[in-house]
Amino acid sequence: MNKQFDERITHALTDDHLHHAVNIATDRLRTKKAQALTKIDFAQWSERGREIREHVISNLDYYLTQLASEVRRRGGHVYFCADTTDAVEAIQGVIQSHHATKVIKSKSMVTEELHLNDALEQMGVEVVETDLGEYIIQLAHETPSHIIAPAIHKGREQIADLFSQVANRKIASDTPSLNDYAHEVLRQKFIEAEIGITGCNFGIAETGTVCLFTNEGNGRMVTTLPPVHIAVMGMERVLPTLADLEVFMNILPRSATGQQLTSYVSLVTGPRAHDELDGAKEFHLIILDNQRSQSLGDPDFQEVLQCIRCGACLNVCPVYRQIGGHAYGSVYSGPIGAVLTPLLRDDPESAELPYASSLCGACYEACPVKIPLHDMLVKLRARNVSRGFTPPAERLAFQIYKKTFASPKNYRLAVRSLRSVQKWLMKNGEFHSSIPILSSWSKTRSLDGLSPLTFRERFAKGLVIDQITEKLPHVARKE
Amino acid sequence: MQVSLFITCLVDTMFPEVAESLVHLLQRQGIQVDVPMGQTCCGQPAFNSGYFEEAREVAKTWLTAFADSEYIVTPSGSCAAMVIHDYPILFKGDHKQLDRIKKLTQRTYEWTQFFVDVLKVEDIGAKAHISATYHPSCHGMRLLGVTDSPYRLMRHVEGLQLVDLPFAELCCGFGGTFAVKMPHISTAMATEKVVHIAETSAQLLLGLDMGCLMNIAGRMKHMNTHIPTMHLAQFLDRASSDLPILDNREGVNIK
Numbered sequence: 001m002n003k004q005f006d007e008r009i010t011h012a013l014t015d016d017h018l019h020h021a022v023n024i025a026t027d028r029l030r031t032k033k034a035q036a037l038t039k040i041d042f043a044q045w046s047e048r049g050r051e052i053r054e055h056v057i058s059n060l061d062y063y064l065t066q067l068a069s070e071v072r073r074r075g076g077h078v079y080f081c082a083d084t085t086d087a088v089e090a091i092q093g094v095i096q097s098h099h100a101t102k103v104i105k106s107k108s109m110v111t112e113e114l115h116l117n118d119a120l121e122q123m124g125v126e127v128v129e130t131d132l133g134e135y136i137i138q139l140a141h142e143t144p145s146h147i148i149a150p151a152i153h154k155g156r157e158q159i160a161d162l163f164s165q166v167a168n169r170k171i172a173s174d175t176p177s178l179n180d181y182a183h184e185v186l187r188q189k190f191i192e193a194e195i196g197i198t199g200c201n202f203g204i205a206e207t208g209t210v211c212l213f214t215n216e217g218n219g220r221m222v223t224t225l226p227p228v229h230i231a232v233m234g235m236e237r238v239l240p241t242l243a244d245l246e247v248f249m250n251i252l253p254r255s256a257t258g259q260q261l262t263s264y265v266s267l268v269t270g271p272r273a274h275d276e277l278d279g280a281k282e283f284h285l286i287i288l289d290n291q292r293s294q295s296l297g298d299p300d301f302q303e304v305l306q307c308i309r310c311g312a313c314l315n316v317c318p319v320y321r322q323i324g325g326h327a328y329g330s331v332y333s334g335p336i337g338a339v340l341t342p343l344l345r346d347d348p349e350s351a352e353l354p355y356a357s358s359l360c361g362a363c364y365e366a367c368p369v370k371i372p373l374h375d376m377l378v379k380l381r382a383r384n385v386s387r388g389f390t391p392p393a394e395r396l397a398f399q400i401y402k403k404t405f406a407s408p409k410n411y412r413l414a415v416r417s418l419r420s421v422q423k424w425l426m427k428n429g430e431f432h433s434s435i436p437i438l439s440s441w442s443k444t445r446s447l448d449g450l451s452p453l454t455f456r457e458r459f460a461k462g463l464v465i466d467q468i469t470e471k472l473p474h475v476a477r478k479e
Numbered sequence: 480m481q482v483s484l485f486i487t488c489l490v491d492t493m494f495p496e497v498a499e500s501l502v503h504l505l506q507r508q509g510i511q512v513d514v515p516m517g518q519t520c521c522g523q524p525a526f527n528s529g530y531f532e533e534a535r536e537v538a539k540t541w542l543t544a545f546a547d548s549e550y551i552v553t554p555s556g557s558c559a560a561m562v563i564h565d566y567p568i569l570f571k572g573d574h575k576q577l578d579r580i581k582k583l584t585q586r587t588y589e590w591t592q593f594f595v596d597v598l599k600v601e602d603i604g605a606k607a608h609i610s611a612t613y614h615p616s617c618h619g620m621r622l623l624g625v626t627d628s629p630y631r632l633m634r635h636v637e638g639l640q641l642v643d644l645p646f647a648e649l650c651c652g653f654g655g656t657f658a659v660k661m662p663h664i665s666t667a668m669a670t671e672k673v674v675h676i677a678e679t680s681a682q683l684l685l686g687l688d689m690g691c692l693m694n695i696a697g698r699m700k701h702m703n704t705h706i707p708t709m710h711l712a713q714f715l716d717r718a719s720s721d722l723p724i725l726d727n728r729e730g731v732n733i734k
Contacts, residue, residue, distance in 0.1 A: 358654025360617035381529025402533035411519040440662035445697030455495035466503040479517035
């Protein structure tokens with residue numbers, strides 16, 4: 001494992017604050033989700049959602065073309081950006097053309113992919129996040145640690161400390177006080193902003209509409225108050241029609257936060273028309289590829305593009321529960337991050353993320369659009385093996401494994417050999433904690449030795465007798 | 480009815496008593512039990528680590544060993560899931576093997592599902608005056624849908640007081656090679672599992688997968704938490720014979 005990954009994991013595992021905050025928050029989200037699912041036939045909605053997403057991804061070129069032409073027809077501008085540099089340049093271009101210096105944002109994971117805030121600050125633009133969670137981590141100079149709850153790793157006290165420090169006065173740690181402070185600061189920012197930047201939960205191809213789900217109403221403010229609105233979307237976030245949106249209005253909030261409906265669902269269709277009273281006068285849509293198209297047509301990984309970023313897989317993941325989001329070292333954390341990151345950022349460091357899973361399958365079970373994350377994690381490991389990314393000692397170990405277990409004769413021989421030497425490897429009836437291959441296990445867990453006879457040996461020798469029926473086993477079938 | 484036992488490598492080498500109990504339970508239902516001696520391992524360690532070529536070689540020994548079996552029954556949901564869920568992924572595109580797999584997996588069962596769904600037996604006449612909690616193992620639960628069958632068997636045990644395990648669905652952190660590859664995270668997961676088990680104050684932990692039980696028991700010992708762990712097959716075998724559920728050396732003798 002690379003050193004930074006190991007250090008991040010160790011750091012997370014020893015951070016009690018993080019552990020406590022993540023456990024409480026994910027437990028709450030999970031419980032609320034379970035409650036929200038009982039009120040509708042969720043399985044049916046979810047299956048419909050999966051079908052729509054699968055259909056869109058299989059016909060993505062068609063729907064993207066339709067989306068772009070509908071946006072343009074209504075006077076909006078569309079930019080297809082191959083990578084993060086293209087996207088940042090397109091956004092910077094819009095800002096420069098307005099000589100703007102004040103930008104407000106509504107939460108967007110895809111702009112995290114662009115490191116957009118850094119890029120804009122470097123050109124002298126003030127960027128303010130308006131989602132409370134995102135605002136908190138912006139003040140703390142951190143990155144989101146959860147797809148829908150970016151500051152999930154912080155407790156209320158930590159947030160109060162952070163606000164007090166920035167405000168230079170004592171802010172109490174109760175929710176109303178924290179909210180009041182954020183309101184006070186952000187209200188002025190909304191009024192002054194020249195550009196609003198948002199993400200895009202779904203782009204509706206039929207109407208050229210950008211759809212945003214928010215709980216604080218900040219999305220509505222960011223899209224309507226400043227004269228210019230830039231929406232940034234991953235190229236896969238398309239739905240064919242407004243009617244399809246109904247399905248995701250049912251699925252997304254329930255899966256994400258256990259809400260039956262998000263507090264605000266904003267639909268933005270092009271810039272303000274002549275007869276309209278509010279909304280941005282200019283609308284720009286940035287559509288980002290950034291390696292997403294690499295997964296198109298790949299039978300092993302295409303389904304990952306069905307993701308609707310609800311974060312349900314994070315909330316049930318026992319690994320995420322222990323280490324939180326930052327340990328993953330990437331924009332997207334948890335099981336979806338462990339699958340998506342190596343696909344978006346094809347480097348040896350990201351290639352390690354799929355090992356941060358016990359393959360328990362909780363993510364697959366929780367996914368409302370049934371992405372087989374569990375299988376994809378294994379396939380990404382297989383990709384590492386075929387590319388030679390795995391350590392030589394591991395490759396050797398599996399060669400030995402194959403030789404031993406592909407032959408019943410070799411298997412019996414190996415068991416007998418290990419049994420005859422194991423007494424040298426054991427102390428007080430368990431394996432010594434200093435044996436190289438076993439030490440990572442036996443440092444924290446005891447491990448018993450092999451049985452004096454294997455089950456199959458006992459069975460073949462007729463030793464497996466039932467005391468009740470006094471029955472002997474019937475057949476030991478030959479090889 | 481003839482049943483071939485698919486005994487996982489872990490049970491074969493380290494926990495033969497679990498397989499013996501399963502033989503007893505099946506025989507008491509009047510079933511002919513055979514053990515194909517050509518079996519070794521299902522290939523899961525290599526598959527889960529991404530070594531597909533190595534896993535395929537080992538999987539082929541499994542397919543050969545069970546080629547003639549009428550029913551294939553195993554005391555591990557994880558290994559059954561490997562065969563039923565993962566072999567089709569492993570041999571994708573290899574139609575000859577896929578045909579073999581299809582024929583065999585239709586006859587392959589995790590043992591509690593075999594009892595409840597095939598044999599239609601839920602009450603095996605077991606008695607045990609003990610309190611126990613149950614850890615549902617991930618692969619059996621999620622990849623095979625082993626959710627109801629163990630409870631049906633346990634509910635019919637006279638005297639058994641079944642205590643709910645908080646956060647039961649959380650993985651214990653074993654994950655095969657995961658426990659070795661990510662030992663710190665795995666240990667943290669096992670620790671949390673042990674804490675939840677201790678919260679139940681149950682006298683015994685039951686489960687369906689020796690990998691998970693070995694991980695949990697191994698962690699318990701290091702944490703000085705002494706709650707015996709037992710495979711459900713072994714528990715039911717003991718509870719339906721005159722054997723004490725727990726040995727005296729465990730400090731608890733129930734009968």
